[in-house]
Amino acid sequence: MKTDRRILRMLVLVGSISFQMIFLIVGATWLGTKLDALWQSKPTFTLIGVLLGILFGLISAIYTLVRMTKD
Numbered sequence: 001m002k003t004d005r006r007i008l009r010m011l012v013l014v015g016s017i018s019f020q021m022i023f024l025i026v027g028a029t030w031l032g033t034k035l036d037a038l039w040q041s042k043p044t045f046t047l048i049g050v051l052l053g054i055l056f057g058l059i060s061a062i063y064t065l066v067r068m069t070k071d
Contacts, residue, residue, distance in 0.1 A: 013068050020064065021057040028053030 032049025036042055 009068075013065070016068075017061045017064055020060045024057040024060060025050065025053035028056070 028049040029046060030049070032046040035045035035049075039045070
């Protein structure tokens with residue numbers, strides 16, 4: 001019974017981190033493409049958005065991992 005809870009907890013952790021990473025990367029990339037269209041600077045803001053999305057996604061994943069494994 002205890003291992004079932006641990007497995008479930010790990011699945012929730014992986015799902016949460018995955019969702020955060022995907023949401024932040026896609027959101028920052030979308031914002032970058034909108035800024036590129038606004039200022040006609042084709043790949044610049046899109047690349048910045050992708051890199052910032054990855055950076056913030058990793059920071060968010062580490063924060064979530066630390067908080068959920070603290071118990």
